[in-house]
Structure formats: structure tokens, C-alpha cells
Amino acid sequence: MRQIITCIRRHSAGASLVVAALSVCTVWELALRAPHTSLPGAMTTPWACVGGCGAGGSGGSGGATAKWIGKTMSTGQLDIQGMYSSTATKTSNTNDLDLRFSFKPTYTSILALTVPFASKTGYLQAESNSPPITGLINNGLGDLRLDFINSFGLSGDLSYDFTLSVPTGTFTATYGSDLGNQYLPTSLQLGAGLYNLSLDLGKTFDQDKGMILLDVIGSCPFAINVHGKNQYYNFSKQQLDLMTAADKKRFVYYFKPYGENDLGGYTPPSVAASAFYGYTGMENFVHSFGLMFSAPLGVAWIPSLKSTTDYNPTPDPDNQVWNATLCYSLELSKTIFPIFVAAYLPIHAKTASATNAQAGDVYNIKPMEDWSRGPDWNDVFHRWSIFAGFKTSLF
Amino acid sequence: MYTLDIFTLEQNQSKKGDSVTLKSAAVPVLAFCALCLMFSCENFPYKPTEFVAPKVPPPPNAFVPKDSITKFVGNPNATVKLAYTLTSTGSSQTVYFVNFNDSVVEPREIKKDNTRSDWDAWCPILSPNGALVTYYLRSGTQAELYCQALDTGATPILIGSGSEPHFYKDNQGLYITYTDANGIMLIGTSTTLTGYHTYKQRVDPATGQTIGSPALIASYPFYCGMSTNGTYICTGYSSAYIYNCSTSLFFAINPGQQTCNPSMTPDSVFTGRMMFLNIGGHEQLNQLPPEDTGKVGQHKFVFIADTNNTYITGFDITMLPAYASGEWQCPKWTNIPDVFCVLATKSSLTYDCFLVSISTGHTLLLNVKPALLQFQSSSKPYVYIGGN
Numbered sequence: 054m055r056q057i058i059t060c061i062r063r064h065s066a067g068a069s070l071v072v073a074a075l076s077v078c079t080v081w082e083l084a085l086r087a088p089h090t091s092l093p094g095a096m097t098t099p100w101a102c103v104g105g106c107g108a109g110g111s112g113g114s115g116g117a118t119a120k121w122i123g124k125t126m127s128t129g130q131l132d133i134q135g136m137y138s139s140t141a142t143k144t145s146n147t148n149d150l151d152l153r154f155s156f157k158p159t160y161t162s163i164l165a166l167t168v169p170f171a172s173k174t175g176y177l178q179a180e181s182n183s184p185p186i187t188g189l190i191n192n193g194l195g196d197l198r199l200d201f202i203n204s205f206g207l208s209g210d211l212s213y214d215f216t217l218s219v220p221t222g223t224f225t226a227t228y229g230s231d232l233g234n235q236y237l238p239t240s241l242q243l244g245a246g247l248y249n250l251s252l253d254l255g256k257t258f259d260q261d262k263g264m265i266l267l268d269v270i271g272s273c274p275f276a277i278n279v280h281g282k283n284q285y286y287n288f289s290k291q292q293l294d295l296m297t298a299a300d301k302k303r304f305v306y307y308f309k310p311y312g313e314n315d316l317g318g319y320t321p322p323s324v325a326a327s328a329f330y331g332y333t334g335m336e337n338f339v340h341s342f343g344l345m346f347s348a349p350l351g352v353a354w355i356p357s358l359k360s361t362t363d364y365n366p367t368p369d370p371d372n373q374v375w376n377a378t379l380c381y382s383l384e385l386s387k388t389i390f391p392i393f394v395a396a397y398l399p400i401h402a403k404t405a406s407a408t409n410a411q412a413g414d415v416y417n418i419k420p421m422e423d424w425s426r427g428p429d430w431n432d433v434f435h436r437w438s439i440f441a442g443f444k445t446s447l448f
Numbered sequence: 449m450y451t452l453d454i455f456t457l458e459q460n461q462s463k464k465g466d467s468v469t470l471k472s473a474a475v476p477v478l479a480f481c482a483l484c485l486m487f488s489c490e491n492f493p494y495k496p497t498e499f500v501a502p503k504v505p506p507p508p509n510a511f512v513p514k515d516s517i518t519k520f521v522g523n524p525n526a527t528v529k530l531a532y533t534l535t536s537t538g539s540s541q542t543v544y545f546v547n548f549n550d551s552v553v554e555p556r557e558i559k560k561d562n563t564r565s566d567w568d569a570w571c572p573i574l575s576p577n578g579a580l581v582t583y584y585l586r587s588g589t590q591a592e593l594y595c596q597a598l599d600t601g602a603t604p605i606l607i608g609s610g611s612e613p614h615f616y617k618d619n620q621g622l623y624i625t626y627t628d629a630n631g632i633m634l635i636g637t638s639t640t641l642t643g644y645h646t647y648k649q650r651v652d653p654a655t656g657q658t659i660g661s662p663a664l665i666a667s668y669p670f671y672c673g674m675s676t677n678g679t680y681i682c683t684g685y686s687s688a689y690i691y692n693c694s695t696s697l698f699f700a701i702n703p704g705q706q707t708c709n710p711s712m713t714p715d716s717v718f719t720g721r722m723m724f725l726n727i728g729g730h731e732q733l734n735q736l737p738p739e740d741t742g743k744v745g746q747h748k749f750v751f752i753a754d755t756n757n758t759y760i761t762g763f764d765i766t767m768l769p770a771y772a773s774g775e776w777q778c779p780k781w782t783n784i785p786d787v788f789c790v791l792a793t794k795s796s797l798t799y800d801c802f803l804v805s806i807s808t809g810h811t812l813l814l815n816v817k818p819a820l821l822q823f824q825s826s827s828k829p830y831v832y833i834g835g836n
Contacts, residue, residue, distance in 0.1 A: 186589070203475070213475060235588050252479050288501075288537045295502035303499070311494035319496045351493040357566060359587070364499055364538040365566045416498040 118151060119440040122266065122331045122341040123384030125391035129446020131156050136393075136442035143435045145175030145240055149195075162203040169195035171222075173241045177358075186228070189241055195222040196244045214253040220246050224314060225285070227360045235358045239318060239369075246314030249274040262334035270325040270347075274312025281307050283315045286364050303364075314356075317366030321351030329380070337387065343380040349373075352421040370406035372421040377401070382440070395440040403429040501538025506554040507820035512812065514548045520803060520812045521787060527834035529598065530789075530814065531572035531581055532801070532827040541568035541826065543583050545598055555821070558596065560585065561604045567592075573673070574598065574832040575615045575622065576783060580656045582613040582624050591630040595656035605656045607649055612671030614712075618678055622653040625681070627669040644669035646681065665693055672710045675719035680755070682722040684710030690722055690755050699755040702732050708747070709778050715785035720755035723788060725779050733759040740764075747775035750790060752806070767809060768792055768802070782831045789814075789831040791823050798822040801829050 119136060134153040139146070148171065155165035171194075176187040200216035222244025226237045236242075251272040258265040278284075283304040293301055302309065303317065312320035329343030352372045357365040382395035403426035405411045410420035511530075518526045528548040534555075535541040544555040558581060560569065567585035574581055582595040593607035607613065610626040617623070629644040646669060647662040665674070670681040670691060682690045688701035688710055701707070701722060708725035715721065728746035736759045740749065752760040766772040771792040777799055779790040786806050791799040801814040801823050814831075815821045823829065 213479070215479070229588070254480070286537055289504065291504045292502045292537060295504070299497075300499060313494070313496060317496070317499065319494070321493050351495060354496045359540070359566065359568075362535050362537050363540045363566050363568075364501060365540075366496060366499065368496075418495075 118149070119382065119393070119395045119397065119438075119442070120327070120329065120343070120345075120380070121384070121393050121442065121444075122329055122343075122382055123339045123386055123391060123393060124333060125384065125386050125388065125444060130448040132444060132446050134442060134444045136440060138438055138440045140438040141436065142175075142240075143432070144177075145173060147174075148172045159203075161205070161209065162201065165200050165202070167198040167200070169198070169222075171195050171243050173243070175238070175241050177238055177241075189228055189237060191223075191226050191237055191241050191243055193223065193243050196249075197221045210257045210259075212253075212255040212257075214255070216249075216251045216253070218245075218247075218249040220244050220248060220314075224318070225316065225360075234360045236316070236356065236360050238358065239355050245274070245312075245320060246316065246318065247274045247276055247312045247320060249312070249320075260330075262332060264331045264333070266327075266329045266331070266343075268325075268327045270327075271322070272325070273310075273322045274320045276306070276309040276311070276313055276315075278306055278308075278315070281305065285315050286362065313354075316356035317354065317364055318356045319351075319354035319366065321349040321353060323347055323349040337385060339384040339386055341380070341382045341384075343382075345378040345380060346375065347377075348375045352418045367415045368411070368418045368421045370411045370415075370421065371404045373401040373404055374422060374424050375402045389445070391444050393440070393442040393444075395438075397438040397440070398433070399436050399438075400428050400430075400433055401436075403427060407431070499538070501536065503536055503539065503557075506556065507817070508552055508554045510555075510815055510817045510821035511546055511548065511553045512814050512816045514553070516812065517548055517803070517814075520805070520810065521784070521833050523833075523835055525835045527578060527832075529574055529578050529832040529834075530801070530829060531574055531583075531598070531832075532823060532829040533569050533572065533583075534824060534827060535568070540566050541570065543569045543572045543581065545572070545574075545581065547598075556600050558598070558600060559602065559604060561592075561594065561606065564592070570826070571612060571828045571830075573614050573830050574783075575653065576617045577653065578832040578834045580615070580651075580653070582607070582615065582656070584611045584613060584626075586611065586630065589630055593624065593626050595624060595651055597656065605658070607651070607658060608662065610647070614671075614673030616648060616674040616678065621650050621659070623648040623650050625649075625665060625670075625674055627671045629669040629671070646670045648674075666691060666696075672722065673712045675712055676714060676716045677719050680712065680720050682710050682712050684708065684722075684724050688722070688724055690720055692755075699757065701753050701757055702726075702751070703757070705729055705732050709780065711779065711781045711788070713752075713785060714781055714783050718754070718785075721752055721760060722754075723750060723752045723779055723781055725750055725776055733757060735759045737762070745775075747777060750776055750779045750788070750804075761806060763790075763804060763809070765792065768811060770794065771800075777825050778828045780828065780830050782833050784833050787831070787833060789829050791825070791827060791829065793825070796825070799825060799827065801827075803831060 132155045136151045138149045149169060151167055151169045153165055153167040155163050158164050172192045174190050176185045176189060196218045198216055198218045200214055202212060202214040204212040224242045224244045224246035226242055227234045228237055229235055249272060251270060253268055253270045255266060255268045286304055288304055325347035327343060327345040329341050331339050331341040333339055353369040354366045355369045357363050376399055378397050378399045380397050382393060385392040405420035407429055517528045518524045530546040531543060533541050533543055543558045546553060546555050564585050567587040569583050569585055572581050572583040579598060580595055581598045584591050584593045591611040593610050593613045594604040595607055596602040596604045607624055610628045611630055613624045613626040616625050625648045627644055627646050645664060646666040648665050649662040650659040651657060652659060670683045672682040674681045679692060679694055680690050681693060684707040686706055688707040690699040690701060706727040708727055711723040713721040725747055726744060726749045730743050733753050734757050740762060748765050750763040754760055765776055771794050774792060774794040777791040777793060779788055781788045787803055789801060789803050791801055793799045800818055803812040
């Protein structure tokens with residue numbers, strides 16, 4: 054009865070790692086990959102497509118971000134794109150509004166800044182024998198993302214997209230009061246407390262009345278601390294002297310080439326790939342279907358929920374060794390004010406927490422990196438995202 | 449400046465266009481190579497491991513010598529022990545104890561339940577013979593009571609869910625009294641005394657093992673221990689009361705004023721008395737000395753009052769001149785009626801621990817080398833004085 058089942062079960066980084074790597078691969082924007090459709094005006098209204106992974110890191114951005122696929126092209130000096138999304142899971146609901154401001158420094162490139170706002174609600178059941186804590190709410194700014202997209206190739210059918218997310222969203226929000234104060238679970242935080250650099254390489258294939266878009270994405274979180282020391286754990290010099298060099302690096306550093314934040318939460322690097330088909334046979338509409346797949350290169354760790362001085366990160370029992378997402382979207386391809394709607398349905402590997410495989414030793418990562426459990430079909434329709442977006446030009 | 453039109457480029461296949469395309473392609477290729485290099489590193493990807501915060505070895509000689517304490521309590525054969533909690537960075541709050549009769553007087557840590565190592569320990573109390581310690585562990589809104597021998601290797605024994613345990617001894621045996629509230633509720637919103645209860649659980653005086661089931665003492669949450677005759681129990685914070693367990697009568701103490709750190713007297717004669725720390729404002733005690741009737745600052749006084757809400761005595765922080773601008777914290781009656789222990793601070797950052805004689809007003813600093821050991825506002829020290 055007293056056995057800890059899953060600290061932060063269903064509320065941890067794993068669930069949103071998916072987001073980080075793939076579905077979250079933020080990518081909107083414009084189509085720099087040159088289209089070769091037979092549509093009138095095709096030469097001036099290229100496909101909107103791939104940007105980079107705006108992976109806000111584990112748990113950071115929370116809600117998914119959609120890949121805008123369409124044929125509307127920007128015409129202004131400064132474009133703005135708004136995308137509302139709603140993501141539901143068994144334990145949380147996330148509403149996001151991402152505002153993306155972009156301009157084209159060259160004809161083949163785009164520089165953009167995405168400002169995400171999120172509202173997250175959920176509940177937490179830290180242990181099986183404790184009552185769930187309901188009504189947890191966290192609203193505010195998420196992690197900003199800066200991305201640069203450039204197309205190349207003889208016909209502009211190739212592209213790359215560097216995306217850098219910066220930790221502007223809080224990752225230390227708490228709930229409760231007085232001495233019972235605790236950190237919200239990672240999935241309800243607005244940021245990851247990490248920087249993240251991702252590279253998306255894309256290729257477009259022309260089809261009759263359509264297009265196939267392939268992307269591969271690598272994402273690498275890292276940590277920068279301008280203070281040179283962890284701001285949440287003030288170890289004495291005597292304690293630091295007793296630590297190993299690796300442990301000391303957790304608390305005294307300017308740069309860590311991996312995604313470990315100051316609370317001990319760890320987001321591993323990840324790789325992802327996606328394939329989309331867009332159908333343009335209908336005037337003013339673009340239907341698209343796609344599949345995205347991502348896998349982290351390691352097991353995510355989650356920090357202790359306690360907001361006192363306890364530094365006790367543990368492997369995330371909700372770590373997903375892989376995640377796939379089925380995607381459908383529709384663009385209303387109007388020149389002035391295109392509109393986009395989409396629905397994403399993720400399917401992920403069964404997690405350790407789904408079978409309580411981590412019980413007994415919460416520090417053992419083996420159950421969290423087990424690929425043999427197969428898909429978690431029980432979770433399929435409990436987790437989904439819907440999107441609605443627009444684009445327009447300010448100048 | 450690079451402003452080539454990719455469609456023109458596509459059609460003309462100019463030499464310049466080829467060059468630009470190659471330049472563009474070079475960026476992702478280089479990035480890909482960098483990623484490959486990173487992936488091939490020996491330590492890639494980074495793998496976190498379990499972290500155990502290092503604890504600095506206990507400082508020897510940080511405490512007052514035994515002779516000073518025995519002289520203070522007037523008994524050269526006294527056995528004196530101190531229990532308190534401390535949080536060190538990176539670790540949860542832990543119970544430490546000091547046996548002043550040891551050849552080397554140093555703090556020692558007691559074991560927590562293996563599955564609760566990251567829970568915070570609170571409010572240790574020593575048994576009437578000084579052999580056992582009871583305390584509670586808390587994580588979020590959960591709280592569990594434990595009891596074990598006062599020894600570094602002793603195994604914690606789970607008493608049940610609840611908080612604020614105290615020992616109580618009668619002719620039948622040894623008990624632990626506690627409330628089923630979790631401590632947080634008590635601190636935040638104890639204005640209502642409903643919804644929670646106070647129990648006593650009999651335990652083996654040698655091992656701390658539970659004997660039988662807990663018995664209800666009161667249908668309200670009290671958390672300051674019972675008087676030695678088992679008649680009274682008290683509570684504090686938003687509203688302070690002494691409660692007669694036999695008649696179910698409440699006695700309001702300092703009504704309308706919030707109180708802190710209530711504590712029941714161990715006196716076997718004047719059993720209906722409680723000690724508390726003031727929060728601030730105009731105290732509402734009968735027969736309050738004129739100099740204390742004005743508005744007093746927070747945590748400036750430790751008061752003792754009885755069931756008639758009559759002021760018995762009070763201790764102004766100014767009795768410690770070096771701490772006059774600071775405040776008291778965590779007063780707690782020891783197991784003898786004339787002495788209580790209390791923390792005092794100059795800055796609210798670090799605290800020193802004192803024994804105070806109620807009859808004489810004499811004080812004794814326990815951590816005589818504050819540079820080696822400091823207490824915290826949540827340390828809740830408890831002192832056991834045996835051999836009387």
C-alpha cells in the first residue's frame with residue numbers, strides 16, 4: 054500500500070517529450086521549398102511547410118504545435134501567424150496560443166520569432182495511496198523560439214531550419230501554500246529551463262496535384278547559466294568539495310552540452326522524422342495527411358516535486374521510447390488571410406508507469422528504456438490535439 | 449549580397465547559382481557533421497545518475513559541555529539529550545540528536561524509512577526515559593508518524609498517518625498522542641477544530657512497536673501533547689485552546705490573537721498550563737503585566753498561561769540583549785517543568801538554541817560555537833533532561 058507507484062505519473066516529461074521532438078516540431082511557416090504544382094500562381098505561392106523543431110524541451114511547451122502545410126505565401130514585410138491549439142491527455146488540458154513573427158532576410162530564407170502563451174490545467178496523483186490534487190493551473194509565457202529557415206537545391210526543394218528555444222517560460226511554478234509548497238509536475242510547467250537547438254532537414258517531392266514532404270530532425274537541449282552556479286541549490290563549499298566532478302557540474306557551471314536544468318530535470322536529445330502528403334487538387338483548399346515519428350536518445354529525468362532544498366531527480370516513469378503521430382490538416386488557401394485547422398493523434402510506446410515496471414527502484418532506468426512493450430493502445434484516444442490558425446501580413 | 453531567386457537559379461543553372469546552392473547546402477551538411485561528431489562522443493548522450501547530497505561531517509564540540517548543562521539544571525548526574533531537525537542543501541529535512549553525556553558531543557542523524565528518504569522530518573520528541581524518539585514525515589499533503597530508538601541504526605516504526613506526535617505515560621503504559629491532520633492544515637487554517645481528531649496509540653516503551661489500536665482522545669485536532677495527568681491537551685495557531693479531555697470543555701487562551709508553537713506543561717501539579725509564542729498585537733491574557741499590555745512585536749514573547757487565560761509568566765526576547773532586535777522561535781517545554789528550550793535569532797536567517805529556566809530566567813546557549821552549527825526556523829528542538 055505504501056509502495057510508491059509512480060512519482061508524478063502521467064505528469065512528467067515523457068509525455069511532452071513527444072511534443073518536443075516531433076509533433077511539437079514547430080513548424081509553420083512558409084514555404085521556402087519551391088513548389089512545382091500546376092496551380093495558377095504556383096510560382097508565387099509556394100508550399101508552406103517545414104521549419105524546425107521548436108522543441109521547448111521536455112515539458113516546456115506542453116501542447117503540440119502543428120506543421121502548417123498549404124500553398125499560401127507571405128506577401129508582406131513582416132508576417133504574423135497565430136495558432137491556437139488544445140491538447141488533451143488523461144490528466145491535463147493545455148491551451149496554447151503561438152504568435153509567430155517572421156520576415157524574409159533573403160528571398161530563400163525566413164527569420165522568425167515565436168512567442169508562445171499557454172494555459173495548462175491538470176491534476177496530480179503523486180502516489181497511489183494519496184488522493185489526487187485537482188485544479189492545478191498554470192498560465193503564462195512559454196519558451197520563446199527563434200528559427201531560421203533556408204531553402205536550397207537547384208529547385209529550392211531542399212531546406213534546413215535551425216530553431217533555438219530559450220528558457221523564458223517558468224519551470225519552477227509551485228502550488229500549495231506555506232510549508233506544503235511543491236513544484237508543479239513537469240507537464241504543467243510553462244518552460245523547460247533549458248535551451249534547445251534543433252535542425253530540420255527537409256525535402257519536397259512534386260506530385261500530380263500534390264506534394265510529398267519529408268523531414269528529419271535532430272534536437273539537442275543544452276543548459277546555460279550566466280551566474281556560473283545553480284540558482285536553486287546553494288551548496289556550501291564543503292559540500293561541493295565532497296562531490297564528484299560530475300555531480301558538481303550539476304550545480305557549478307556556465308554551460309552544459311546536455312539538457313539538464315537546475316532542478317535536475319533532464320531532457321535527452323532526440324531524433325525525429327516525418328512524412329506528409331498534401332493534396333492540392335481542390336481550388337482554395339489543401340488537405341494533408343502525415344505521420345511523424347520521434348525517439349529520444351535516452352531516458353528523461355524529472356525533478357523532485359518538493360520545492361524545498363531536496364535535489365532528487367528520478368528517471369521519468371512516463372518516458373516514451375518512441376512516439377508516432379497521425380496528422381490531418383486543412384488549409385483554406387486564401388491569399389490575404391489563410392486559415393488552417395488540424396487534428397493530431399499521437400500513438401506512443403507503453404511507458405514503464407503503465408505497467409508499474411519501475412516499482413522497487415525508482416532510479417533504475419532500464420524499465421524506462423524498454424522498447425519491447427509495444428504501443429500503448431489504451432492511451433490512444435485519450436491524447437489528442439486540435440489546431441486552428443491564421444496568417445496575415447502586418448506591413 | 450545574396451539575394452538570388454531560386455527559380456531563376458533553377459532555370460538558368462548559372463555558375464553563380466551553383467555556387468550559391470552549394471553554399472546553402474554546406475550549412476546543413478556542416479551541421480549534420482557536427483551532430484555526427486557529437487553523437488560519436490564517448491559520453492553522448494549524457495546519462496544522469498542518482499544524486500545523494502553530501503553531508504558535511506558533524507562538527508565536534510559545537511555544543512556546550514555537559515558540565516555546563518548539569519550545572520544549569522542543578523543536577524550533576526543529569527542525562528541530557530537534544531533532538532531537532534535540520535535541512536542541508538540537496539537533502540530533505542532530517543532528525544538529529546545530541547547526547548550530551550557522550551564522550552564526543554556531536555549531532556547524529558537518525559534513519560528514515562527507506563521509502564521515505566525524500567520526505568521531510570518534523571517535530572521530534574523524546575520519550576519520558578529518553579530512549580525513544582517520535583516524529584513525523586511529511587511530503588506534500590501526506591504525513592506519517594514514526595517512532596524508533598534514539599540511535600543512528602534504529603529502524604523506524606510506522607505508527608500511522610498523522611502529525612505532531614508526543615509521548616504520554618500513565619500507569620497503563622507509554623503512548624504516542626497525535627492528530628490525524630497533516631500539519632499543514634494546522635499551520636494554515638486551524639481556526640476550525642472540526643474534521644480531524646486526536647488519538648493516542650500505545651507503544652512498547654523498549655522498542656516503540658505499536659500495541660493494539662489507537663484510541664480516540666478528542667474529536668478535534670490537538671497537537672501539543674497531554675498533561676501528565678491525562679486531563680488536558682492544547683492547541684494553537686489561529687486560535688489557542690486548552691481542552692479538558694474528561695469534560696470536553698474548551699478554555700480559550702489569548703482569544704482573538706494568533707499564537708505559535710503551543711506546548712503543554714510537564715508539571716504534575718499545575719497541569720492546566722500551556723506555553724506559546726506570540727504572533728503580535730495586543731495580547732489578551734488576564735493579569736498581563738502593564739509593560740506587556742501594549743502592542744508587542746511578532747515572536748517577541750514566550751508566554752505561559754493557564755485554563756483561566758491568566759498570564760503566568762512571560763519571556764521577552766530582550767532578556768537576551770544580543771538578540772533584542774531579533775525574535776524567539778520554536779519554544780518547547782522540556783520534560784521538566786522549570787526548563788524550556790527555544791531558538792533565538794538575530795537576523796531570521798540563523799538560529800541559536802537556548803535552555804531557559806522558568807523560575808530564574810537564566811539562559812544557557814547550547815550551540816556555543818555558532819560558526820560550526822546553526823539551527824533553522826523549522827528545527828523545533830526538544831530537550832530531554834533525565835536523572836532528576
